[in-house]
Amino acid sequence: MNLQQRLEILSQLGEYISSNSPEWQVACQRAEQQNNWFTQAFIKNATDSIADNFLLLTKLRSWADYYHLNDSVIPKTIGIVMAGNIPLVGFHDFLTVFISGHKQVCKLSSKDDVLLKHLVQKMTEWNPETAQYVQFNSMLKNCDAYIATGSDNSARYFEYYFGRYPSIIRKNRTSVALLTGNETEEQLSLLADDVMLYFGLGCRNVTKLYVPANYDFVPLLNALKKYKWMFDHHKYRSNYDYQLAIYLMNNVYYMTNDCIVLVENEQLFSPIGTLHYSYYNSANEVTDELKNHEQVQAVTGTATIPFGYAQQPGLMDYADGVDVMAFLLSL
Template sequence: MNLQQRIVLLNRLGEYILQDNDNWQATKQKASFQNSWFTPEFIDLATRNIALAFLQEDKLTAWAQQYNIPTENTNPKNVGIIMAGNIPLVGFHDFLCVFITGHRQTIKPSSKDDVLIKHLVQQLNEWDDATRQLVSFSELLKGCDAYIATGSNNSARYFEYYFSKYPHIIRRNRTSVALLTGKETPAELDKLADDVYQYFGLGCRNVTKLYVPEQYDFIPLLDAFNKYDYLSDLHKYKHNYDYMLAVLILNKQYYMSNQSILLAESKELFSPISQLNYEYYQSIDQAEAALVNNQDVQCVVGKNHLDFGGAQRPSLTDYADGVDVMKFLLEL
């Protein structure tokens, strides 16, 4: 398959996602049954973002031109991809990068998120049989020429050991933060709620910590967060909320709440499900400086940084961990 054929197929896949026919609806429902953290709302959010931000012919063409991807890949490599399963189709961008560059790929999907990616690849197979030579699935990744693996800090150590002899990208735990000034508008706080609550905060681009000025007024923030109070109706989320509330009370730790999230002062970047950490700063410049080279931070939301509400809407060139996957693939 040449580059233009691949772009046309990917654009068709985006149209398929947006059309939402019976077959696709059934697949999304199956994915939701398999993983109860994958609610229909958040599956729709993830797949629509992929269709609109990634799978548009003009965007794909511009992206390919930016990297001077050749029309034909005359020496395709086999790239092994280990996908995470924290949010729906979180590994799709890796699949997309390998596919558009014309390399072959062997995917080991997460057991928590294998329904959606397998279905979308099956659609490509039905439209063009040549894609069967480009994409396959396996529980064991052996004999690949390069590897892209995403997992926890613990699993990353194993990935480094097993794949050290091959070209590789290894990703670890990351999270995102928001840097607030106290002058945010109600509309901005409303969008910040999306950055915090979407996907239950399980994504590396979810905001799990706030940096706020001293004497910050949390009331407008908690009021804005009320839009997601309905999450407390979901058993698994409510269970986490109740558990973390009990921990805070037993530890006699000060907290604030709007019934769907717990705000707790902490130095930790990562926060449990249903909890949002915060830390006061004296100088916003010092707070920014501490975040610039922090390897645990995926992105920073706030003024002069990523727009509020933009954390879970990455573009084609928003590479996880800041590692340019396209450059990596084209240099194989």
């Protein structure tokens, strides 16, 4: 497959996702049956974002042109270890390797091994040469380079096994929001999306707020109520109840809207069902503190990524700020 063929088949893939055909619906239902955190609403949100932000032909061509991609690459084999915290979380790595002209062997998480296999199967039906570029395996051996995403603990294993090869190894990250107290009702509604989408499980989900002194939390708590339906999800409700019980037993001050618990805490990472917050005296000091913080994936706010766009990355928004395409082209 030449570059033009790869661009066109990816564009066709975006159209297939957007068509929401019965076949695609069945695959999405299978994904939810395998992992109850993958609700149909959140699968649709994730895949629509991929179709709109990654798979439009004009965007793909602009992306390829930026790197001056052509058909002169000498194909290497890239091993990819994908996470499974939100639907198709490893799609951008798959896409980047495929566009580059390299081959890939993907080790999927057991929590998310339905959707990407289905999409690659469709691509193979449209062009059988796809099978030469994408394979799935539980073991990654004899690869020329590796891209691995996981927890801080699994990263130590990745570094041990893959460290002697060219590699990108990602650890735990999360996202935060910097509020001024002057946010509109619409902005707070969009911030609620950044917090609650995918039950807060993604590295681009906001798990920590920085707010000015004397911040009024009531409008935000009201905005977050748009996700009150998540209380009907037994896993989310169990996590919420567990965290609330801990705060009650330990006499910790908290606020809740019967949807999520807000607790003052310096930690960036918050448990499922909880949102941390801290007060600040100077927004500039917070910005400087977060700049290049190794655990921060994204910062949302009026002066940074707009509210509501934390979970809408573009083709050039590489995880951890590491340019995967430049890495691939350097091999």
